Amino acid sequence: MIKKIAVLGLGKVGSLVATLLSSKYDVIGVDQAKSDENFPFEQTTGDVSDESFMRDFLKDKDAVVSCLPFFLNIKVAEIAVDLGVHYFDLTEDVPTLHAIQKMADKSNSVLAPQCGLAPGFIGIMGAGLYKQFSEVRSVKLRVGALPLHPMGQLGYSFTWSAEGVINEYINDAEVIHNGERKMLASLDDVESININGRQYEAFLTSGGLGTMCETLENKVDTLNYKTIRYPGHRDGMKLLLYDLLLKNDRKLAKDILNNALPIVDEDIVLVYAAVEGKIDGKLCRKxxxxxxxxxxxxxxxxxxxxxxxxxxxxAVVDLVSEGKLKNKGFIKQEEIPFDLFMESHYGSMYETYKDPK
Known part of the structure; x- marks a missing residue:
């Protein structure tokens, strides 16, 4: 049973994570500066990169939820393992994932990275589809987080970390192609996709599959994850990162994009998955x-x-706390039963608040 939870990073997502969890748990959030907003959880300030501060802060906690930039997560996970504290994060960074996965053998607590939207929800949902099949030939997962009303060629707004977006555009994407697990260049393999009567583009980006290539290796012919954007976005980012070589200066790229693309209040999240294979000997698509x-x-x-x-x-924190998932070691997102996730206290919000068709 989890009772006391530390939430690290109280930005756009972290403050809501702490708010939601505080309805069931004793939550304390930490950030560099205390917010003036009246949140329903205790707040404190501190330097999460200071190991002595973090060890003291986490020593009496049952779980830590990191909503920090990906490059801070490995050290937090190491401290959590040492202290026997359950660890959860939102990282999409593949090297961070692999580093945390290697800690699992010596961990007496849960290590559950990549618990966000993509990776995270998309993997849980995709697994819920392919587990209905006796034989699977392709799994295609697509997610887009977009401004509702796009402007300019990029048609984009940074509703989450600019560092994370740049990272997933530059790092190679892991896929299964023609039955072989391999790495392909992000921003490539562009396709046109129509969702709810509107045209979008989708292209490869890194990190969205989490551990799914490892799970489905030698079991499917095709597995890939693509990011959904408005048409023209990919070409603009290709120009910026590759033709203008800003891939070599990620800080400058981040500063330019943050200055050019202001945050908007009205956004939309698109989630799409298609799985093909055989059910009862018949070829079909879910x-x-x-x-x-x-x-x-x-x-x-x-x-x-x-x-x-x-x-x-x-939802993942809640399922661990309720004993519905294992209580130690590494948790892959695709191991989490989709029905169990959607019936959970927090997972049910995806059904409650989905757009009416």
Whole structure:
């Protein structure tokens, strides 16, 4: 049973994670500066990169939920393992994932990275589809977090970390192609996709599959994850990162994009998956397609990307606490039963707040 939870990073997503979890748990959030907002959880300030501070802060906690930039997560996970504290995060960074996965053998607590939207919810949902098949030939997962009303060629707004977006655009994407597990260049393999009557583009980006290539190796012909954007976005980012070589200066790229693309209040999250294979000897396709917009909780508005991400990680924390998932070692997102996830206290919000068709 988890009782006391530390939430690290109280930005767009972390503050909502702490808010949601505080309805069931004793939550304390930490950030560099204390927010003036009246949140329903205790707040403190501190330097999460200071190991002595973190060890003292986590020593009496049952779980830690990291909503920090990906490059801070490995050290937090190491401390959590040493202290026997359950660890959860939102990272999409593949090297961070692998480093945390290697800690699992010596861990007496749960290590559950990549519990956000993608990776996270998309993997849980995709696994829920392919587990219906006796034989699977392809798994295609697509997610987009977009401004509802796009402007300019990029048609984008940073509703979450600019560092994370740049990282997933530059790092190679892991896929299974023609039955072989391999790495392909992100921003490539562009396709046109129509969702709810509107045209989008989708292209490879890194990290969205989490551990699924490892899980489905030698079991499927095709497995890939693509990010959904408005048409023209990929070409603009290719120009910026590769033709202008800003891939070699990620800080400058982040500063330029943050200055050019202001945050918007009205956003939309698109989630699509298609699995093909055989059920009872018959070839068929199972699909999932939903969209989500901003919602109001306790008189406060939350962007779609914030609440869909926060609900996912909160649901996994809750399932561990209730003993419905294992209580130590590494948890792959695709191991989490989709029905169990959607019936959970926080996971049920995906059904409650989905866009009406």
């Amino acid at each position: 699909e999932f397609s939903e969209s989500y917009r901003r919602i109001t909780l306790d008189n406060k508005d939350w962007r779609a990307i914030s609440w869909t991400t926060a609900c996912s990680i909160s």
